[in-house]
Amino acid sequence: MKTNLQILILIFLISSVSTIEVDAQKLAANAQRTVAVTIDDLPVNSLRNDVTTQTTITRKLLQAVTLHRVPAIGFVNESKLRTNDRLDERRVALLRMWLDAGLDLGNHTFSHPDINRVPLATFKEDVIRGEEVTSGLLKAKGRTMRYFRHPFLHAGNNIETKREFEKFLAERGYTIAPVTIDNSEWIFARAYENALMRGDKQMAKRVAEAYIPYMDEKFAYFEQQSMALFGYEMKQVLLIHANALNADYFDKLAQMIEKRGYKFISLDEALTDKAYTSPDTYAGTAGITWIHRWAMTAGKGQDFFRGEPRTPAFVLKEAGIEAE
Numbered sequence: 001m002k003t004n005l006q007i008l009i010l011i012f013l014i015s016s017v018s019t020i021e022v023d024a025q026k027l028a029a030n031a032q033r034t035v036a037v038t039i040d041d042l043p044v045n046s047l048r049n050d051v052t053t054q055t056t057i058t059r060k061l062l063q064a065v066t067l068h069r070v071p072a073i074g075f076v077n078e079s080k081l082r083t084n085d086r087l088d089e090r091r092v093a094l095l096r097m098w099l100d101a102g103l104d105l106g107n108h109t110f111s112h113p114d115i116n117r118v119p120l121a122t123f124k125e126d127v128i129r130g131e132e133v134t135s136g137l138l139k140a141k142g143r144t145m146r147y148f149r150h151p152f153l154h155a156g157n158n159i160e161t162k163r164e165f166e167k168f169l170a171e172r173g174y175t176i177a178p179v180t181i182d183n184s185e186w187i188f189a190r191a192y193e194n195a196l197m198r199g200d201k202q203m204a205k206r207v208a209e210a211y212i213p214y215m216d217e218k219f220a221y222f223e224q225q226s227m228a229l230f231g232y233e234m235k236q237v238l239l240i241h242a243n244a245l246n247a248d249y250f251d252k253l254a255q256m257i258e259k260r261g262y263k264f265i266s267l268d269e270a271l272t273d274k275a276y277t278s279p280d281t282y283a284g285t286a287g288i289t290w291i292h293r294w295a296m297t298a299g300k301g302q303d304f305f306r307g308e309p310r311t312p313a314f315v316l317k318e319a320g321i322e323a324e
C-alpha cells in the first residue's frame with residue numbers, strides 16, 4: 001500500500017508532466033502556425049447600404065481586428081464608394097479608417113465582375129477602374145497598391161485567359177493574393193444578416209454560434225491538406241468579408257484561431273512561404289483554395305480532396321442558398 005505522501009508525490013509528478021507536455025505542444029504550435037487575414041468586398045458587404053450602418057460595421061470590425069493585432073489587408077470594390085452613381089466622400093472615409101488603423105488595401109475590381117462571364121478586355125477595364133480612389137488614398141500615405149484578389153476566386157476558366165490576365169496584373173505591378181483557407185463564411189454572413197433584418201435575434205445568434213466551430217473545422221482541414229501536399233503546415237491565407245457577421249464575431253473568430261496556436265502575419269510575410277511558388281495550371285470554373293489548385297496541378301486523385309467541412313443545412317436555408 002502506498003502512503004499518502006507517495007500518492008501526493010505521484011499526483012504531483014503526473015500533473016507536472018502533463019502540464020509540461022501541454023506547454024510544449026502550445027509552444028510548438030505557436031512556433032509553426034501562421035496566418036494572414038484577408039478581408040474582401042470593402043468597404044462593406046451588406047444588404048443595408050446606408051452610410052450609418054456601414055460605418056458601424058466598419059468601426060466594429062476594425063476594433064476587433066486591432067484588438068487582436070491582426071495585420072490584415074482589405075480588398076476594395078470601388079463601385080461601393082458611390083451613392084446614386086456619384087463618389088460619396090462618407091464612404092471613402094470608411095477606407096481611410098482602414099489605413100488609419102495601420103492596415104493595407106488591395107484591388108478587388110471596381111464592380112466585382114466574374115472573369116468567367118465577361119470578355120477579358122471588359123474585366124481588365126474594371127480592374128483599372130477599381131484603382132482610382134484606393135491608389136490615391138495609399139499614395140497620400142506614401143504607399144502603393146500591390147495586391148489583387150479575384151472576385152469569386154475565379155481566375156479564368158481556360159489557361160489562355162488565366163495566363164493573359166496574370167501577365168496584365170504583373171505589368172500593372174500587382175501580385176495575386178491567393179487564398180488557402182477558403183470557406184463559406186459569406187453564406188453564414190448572409191444568413192446572419194437575413195435573421196437580423198427580420199428581427200430574429202435568436203436565429204442570428206444560432207448562425208453566429210455555428211460559424212466559429214465551422215471555421216475551426218476548416219482550419220483543421222486545411223492544416224491537414226497542407227501537410228498532405230507539402231509535408232509541413234504552410235503560412236496560410238484566410239479569406240473572410242467585411243460584413244456584419246465579422247463586425248460582431250471577428251473577436252471570437254480570432255480567439256479560436258489563436259487557440260489553435262496561430263500568430264497573425266501580413267500577406268507579405270505569408271507569401272514568403274515557398275508553397276506559394278508551386279505550379280498552378282488549374283483553369284476551371286470553381287473558385288477554390290490555392291492548395292487544391294496546386295494539388296490538382298500535381299495530379300492528386302479524388303481521395304486527396306475528401307473531408308472538407310460543409311455548411312450546416314439550417315444556415316444554407318436561412319441564407320436562401322440551395323447548395324454550396
Ligand SMILES: [Zn+2]
Nearest residue numbers: 040041151152
Ligand atoms: Zn468578393
